[in-house]
Amino acid sequence: MNNNKVLHYYILSDSIGETAQKVAKASFAQFPNVTTVSHKYTFISNHETLQSILEDANEHDGLVFMTIADAELAKFAEKYCIKTGLICYNLIQPFTLEIARRLETEPSAISGAQYELSEDYFDRIRAMEFCLAYDDGKDPKGLREAEIVILGISRTGKTPLSMYLGTLGYKVANLPLIPEKEVTPILYEIDPKKVIGLTNSSAVINKHRESRMKEYGIGTGSKYASKTRVNEELEYAHKIYEELGCPIINVSDRSIEESASIVMEVMNLPQRI
């Protein structure tokens, strides 16, 4: 086994290369011990640039993750790779070819076409601004207009989850639960189907809180970060979740993307972005 090999990989795109980057990341995640060197080239628009990048990739024996919408450029890259043996996949091509065959039509070959500005785009901006305006219970009135309402005690990750869902186009309001502070009555007026309760293991919350206290320059041993306090708060949160009858998501060992995906599944939300 040769785990010390350094693997050069190339992200090539006539747009921003986001799709190719995702595939590269998912592929490399299967090889946690491999050292990779990333080379990223975006907005490629002519043969000369493409040729010189492919030559560089070939010299480094690189893996090329490519999304090129322009058929001429894609063909040029393909020819180069057949000739040299360079490993390169145009990730969208198998699909665009198949769709073109089925529809008896040609792809538009417009690079970055998925990012086009439209009414959806403005809706997305509005969603992101909404999430910011109604973060952390800043204004409980947001609960009425929100599509998703996220509840949780301190350090359960309400804010990052809301922000991420915001970038996906959903209007999210989040509300912190604190035993000493009565929850807004609005929470009991809105549709519980749009409410999600976050929970986590008390050990993880504890760790988060300790680290937050350190950032604030406060040593360990505060009441906020004590296990008794965390358990007390969790108990209080679960009482509220039960009253509302809302679904509960345990975010321990889950990334923001995974938690967001579960929220969308549980709430049966349509894909927007």
Add this chain to the structure above:
Amino acid sequence: MNNNKVLHYYILSDSIGETAQKVAKASFAQFPNVTTVSHKYTFISNHETLQSILEDANEHDGLVFMTIADAELAKFAEKYCIKTGLICYNLIQPFTLEIARRLETEPSAISGAQYELSEDYFDRIRAMEFCLAYDDGKDPKGLREAEIVILGISRTGKTPLSMYLGTLGYKVANLPLIPEKEVTPILYEIDPKKVIGLTNSSAVINKHRESRMKEYGIGTGSKYASKTRVNEELEYAHKIYEELGCPIINVSDRSIEESASIVMEVMNLPQRI
């Protein structure tokens, strides 16, 4: 040309299906007139589930965008497709197979491995919280600690761009420029290399402002949304950009992803997510 055909597509993943979704979106973007029906199945963990999804996809003559890390499951899907002629690509497989060959090792076959929790993950959460704390010039002290400082007049998209960069793990502060309000002296103390000035065509800003005024229930014709005012503000902003010597990004006709990609390129920032 048969543009009215409805195309069913399937996102299949043993993780959250984000990578497959990106590829699907990029592929369909090439066919703006095609009507698609999305079927998404995530966290697939056994043959029975996979079989029934593939059968459904086959009945609908669907296109299958797949990211399955588990080798057994992937093989099962592949066999099914060869037998039935169903169009299905396991997007990460060409790469994982090639990497495995080169490294003489097996992929870990852990689904969703790219989302693993780590110190990077906590850094990312901190970045998102940072962006929220220092949005819209809320606290000019954030300019010092920020990795990216975004300037712009009202409705140039500072907030969504900051939030998106935040989800990518960068600490961003943004500061609105208003002719009547003196900018914080901190702006002139920090490294201008980390400052980005946003600009846009006055027509687009005008449209944004009119729409914002409508949301507020204010009719057209306000000073805020007047062309003279927008031009006056843009002139003021460009004067400051010149003083600072910071790069300027024109965000007109650019999506958030594209603008973010340009920011990262201009500032030569490493990829984090």
